[in-house]
Amino acid sequence: MQKPFTYTLLLAAVLALAACEKTPEDKMESAKESVSEAADSMGDAAEDTGDAIKQKTEEVMED
Known part of the structure; x- marks a missing residue:
């Protein structure tokens, strides 16, 4: 009797x-929002990468 109740x-x-x-x-x-957020995140990541490259280049040039 327990199984029918559970089902x-x-x-x-x-x-x-x-x-x-x-x-x-x-x-x-929801999919549109997810794509938009992903594009924003990729843009932020690209910007951060560009900043890191610029900083590393400046460090190398100072040596």
């Missing part, structure tokens, strides 16, 4: 989660 609870949990799933439009908007 019922599991099914209810799965259905509840499925009902909360995002719409395709929400998923697309």
